[in-house]
Amino acid sequence: MKYLNRLIDELLTWKWAIFFILIFLFGRSQRQHLLGSSVFIQAPFNQWDILIGVTSDPFILLYLVLPVVLLLSCLSIRRIWDMNWLIRVQSWSKCVVYSAKIFIPTIVVSVSLLFIASILLTAGMHYQADWSSFSRADLSTFNYLSSFSWQSNLAPYVVLILQMCLLIIYLLALHAAIAAGYLFFSNLFYLGSVSFIILLYNLLSFRYFFSFPKLIAFNYMTFPSSYGTYNAIYPPFLVLALILIISIYVVPLLKKWRL
Numbered sequence: 001m002k003y004l005n006r007l008i009d010e011l012l013t014w015k016w017a018i019f020f021i022l023i024f025l026f027g028r029s030q031r032q033h034l035l036g037s038s039v040f041i042q043a044p045f046n047q048w049d050i051l052i053g054v055t056s057d058p059f060i061l062l063y064l065v066l067p068v069v070l071l072l073s074c075l076s077i078r079r080i081w082d083m084n085w086l087i088r089v090q091s092w093s094k095c096v097v098y099s100a101k102i103f104i105p106t107i108v109v110s111v112s113l114l115f116i117a118s119i120l121l122t123a124g125m126h127y128q129a130d131w132s133s134f135s136r137a138d139l140s141t142f143n144y145l146s147s148f149s150w151q152s153n154l155a156p157y158v159v160l161i162l163q164m165c166l167l168i169i170y171l172l173a174l175h176a177a178i179a180a181g182y183l184f185f186s187n188l189f190y191l192g193s194v195s196f197i198i199l200l201y202n203l204l205s206f207r208y209f210f211s212f213p214k215l216i217a218f219n220y221m222t223f224p225s226s227y228g229t230y231n232a233i234y235p236p237f238l239v240l241a242l243i244l245i246i247s248i249y250v251v252p253l254l255k256k257w258r259l
Contacts, residue, residue, distance in 0.1 A: 016109060022064055023117045027054045031121050037142035038134050045134035047122040048156040049146045054118035055163050056145050056222040062202055066171075069110055070199060073175045074191040076103045077182055092183055092252030099179040100172060100248075107171045111164055131156055148228040163223040166236060170221045173240045174198060176247035183255045 030053055038045045054060065080102055135146035149159045178194055202217040209216045219225040219236070226236035 020113045026060050027117050027121045030054050030057050043133040043137040046128040046132040047125045050122050051118045069171050070195040072106050092255045096179045096248050100176050103175050145224040148224040152227050166223050169240045173243040180247040180251035
């Protein structure tokens with residue numbers, strides 16, 4: 001109940017209203033893009049293409065969701081980091097875990113608003129339980145998100161669930177990594193610098209690392225892109241789990257040895 005109250009308190013703030021409006025506006029643009037692509041390749045799309053297209057859209061995730069979450073992550077770490085409390089806890093690992101627990105409601109709210117906006121953008125469409133002709137069409141730059149999702153041989157709703165889970169874990173892994181680094185560099189310059197580097201790498205790797213898809217950060221943020229990279233479901237989850245393990249256990253251990 002305490003966690004649910006914290007989640008509701010996080011949701012009922014003005015910043016999320018603005019965030020939701022921006023997502024919805026960008027989502028409408030993505031829906032129009034899907035409509036144009038559907039006409040171009042002469043294959044009708046359905047609500048699953050919108051849901052997956054909006055929640056996996058590179059522009060929305062890289063230029064809106066990621067910067068907002070990184071900013072809030074830094075503010076959260078800075079707000080809760082109290083050396084007196086850390087001394088009482090007597091565990092650097094628990095510090096990172098505590099920081100992650102505090103920040104989870106923020107991640108859940110941001111991803112939930114993205115999901116709600118995508119649902120609203122399907123209004124007026126006839127519901128279909130299966131994949132559309134658009135997703136089954138030959139793979140191209142117009143339908144690659146839908147096509148990779150269909151190629152996974154999973155039901156559309158399963159792909160959508162995996163997409164939401166992968167995005168949440170990705171954002172949580174980023175926060176845990178930043179919090180772990182803060183054990184060594186407890187200052188605003190570190191938070192600002194590492195957040196900028198993470199954002200810049202996400203943007204540059206998406207734009208220029210075509211020859212090295214496994215090094216593209218975006219491919220660990222969305223299920224369609226990750227499946228298109230590995231042709232398997234589990235690799236991106238394993239990579240993110242490894243980052244979480246290193247951030248929660250390995251880095252704090254190095255901090256303990258340093259002391």
